[in-house]
Amino acid sequence: MKECFPRIGVLTVGDELLSCETLDTNVRFIASSLGEAGFVVSRHVTVPDNVEDISREVRALSHVCEAVIVTGGLGPTSDDLTRESISSAVGKELVFHPSLKDGLERFFKRLGRPMAKENLSQAYLPQGAVVIPPAGGTAPGFMIARGAALIVALPGVPKEMQSMLATHVMPELARRFPTAELSVTRRIMTFGMGESDVAGVVADLIDAGSVKYGFLATEGVVVVKLTARGADAKCANAMLDVEQAMVAERLGNLIFAVGDRSMEDATGELLRERALTIATAESVTAGMVSSRIANTPGSSAYLRGGVVAYSADEKTRLLNVPANLLADGAVSEDVAEAMAHGARALFDSDLAIATTGIAGPGSLRENKPVGTVVIALAHEKGVLSQTYLLPGDRMRIRNVATLAALNMVRLHLA
The missing domain is CATH 3.40.980.10 (MoaB/Mog-like domain)
Incomplete structure (x- = not known):
């Protein structure tokens, strides 16, 4: 080009x-x-x-x-x-x-x-x-x-x-420059797959047409940038609409937004549309999930509250996590699910998201590798949980865990 x-x-x-x-x-x-x-x-x-x-x-x-x-x-x-x-x-x-x-x-x-x-x-x-x-x-x-x-x-x-x-x-x-050929860029925001993997999924589209592809990875989010040039914005956007549809067909629910929208904005919109409320129970993320949810204007309509329960004693005292579940450590799907149930009951919310894990650089009690994170989502019909092994330093692990928690809510509601 x-x-x-x-x-x-x-x-x-x-x-x-x-x-x-x-x-x-x-x-x-x-x-x-x-x-x-x-x-x-x-x-x-x-x-x-x-x-x-x-x-x-x-x-x-x-x-x-x-x-x-x-x-x-x-x-x-x-x-x-x-x-x-x-x-x-x-x-x-x-x-x-x-x-x-x-x-x-x-x-x-x-x-x-x-x-x-x-x-x-x-x-x-x-x-x-x-x-x-x-x-x-x-x-x-x-x-x-x-x-x-x-x-x-x-x-x-x-x-x-x-x-x-x-x-x-x-x-x-x-x-x-009134007659300049216009260049329009559209950003497709994805989460759940690495940069090279995302590029591989859309590899057949790159250089196949007149739309230019670019990729940007930051803290777990991979942005697919599509750039088109045309005589005017309408022409360029029409080209992008066609290309975006082909990208969406390949990437599916990995896409959480188009444009510079954040994960919390995308998740918040779904909560508002469904008139649902949410609460948080956080250990490894220590309030980062609730903070991200509250970044979105109008979040008071759906965010009921949150608990940071870092120690085992507080998980039991505040969230009613059974002590026997904590005997072998706090990083397990059973503990995360109990935390989510506890937060949902405490705040009388429709949903509750819980995080627990090991951000490093080490762990005194857990016999698990640094980067192990467990996230659970309690809802009206039960609870779901997932274990991740996240790379990076302490801050990156906590940031990506926060996004993963919000993404779990998004996927549940999508």
Whole structure:
């Protein structure tokens, strides 16, 4: 598949991004916003707070991209160097904007604080730049040309960046590239099979048509990404509809959502549709299942409550798990089922999901390997349970166990 036009590069700036002190959420938001409009990111680079590095990458990206979006480095401190760097890259000097200075003074007056002299640096932009007014903070963005390429500078503060992207950048891209062939990506979310296994199931579809396939695995979830290009969004989506149907035929109930919907959203929707309530009894996940359920707005309609019973004594005291079941350890289907029954009775819920297991790095009592997790679901007609052996470290085991518990509920209701 040939590279999409227009080619859009994203340059994220900041020492804190390279050191991973700060998670770079901006590039994901930008890529998602561009994707919704039919554009794609063809390059992404992260550089430190250094004029030479920023300038070099702006020049390099503008040679191979029709538009370059730069985020970060527009603050008032000595390490905010994006204005100076872009000025160097485009060969235009920084010029003072009295209107920006006035806006800064009004901003601090509203706060009842004096403006530091360092903030005046934010009133300087490369000559000829189109100003993007500040969006809730002190940093203006701007747009400027370098040859045929559009250079866009946005703050690194996510809310400010997102606002400017929506109100100024996306309209400008649509104006500049009205006849561009659109690229639309659809994400099919799956759980219950590894990345290579999922790819194997749909192997006959890959490269069989004009839709491009991609796969992304993260914490047990495997995303099948389908990308189609067409003259317009309607055309591209029609292609994706056909491809999605073929993928769904092969993957079946491994698919829990289409788009960026979470497992808890998909499960919560089923609970709402059936007007059912749920409770949790957790050991190995220690509240993670109930927390995920509660992430979904409106979950109070179906989440009755939860118990974290980590020790054997508390499993008996709070959930009425018979002591004899715990004599040889707490990680068994009998114990998980008893926990689920106990939670369902305690909260008078339609369903109850229970987790127990060994997250590691070791176990003092259980004669089972690290990663052994048992999940049980109690319902009106009885109880079902399943034992898993999950790979990874302690946190990954607990995260995947949480998803597996929600998935058990989903499959029961589907």
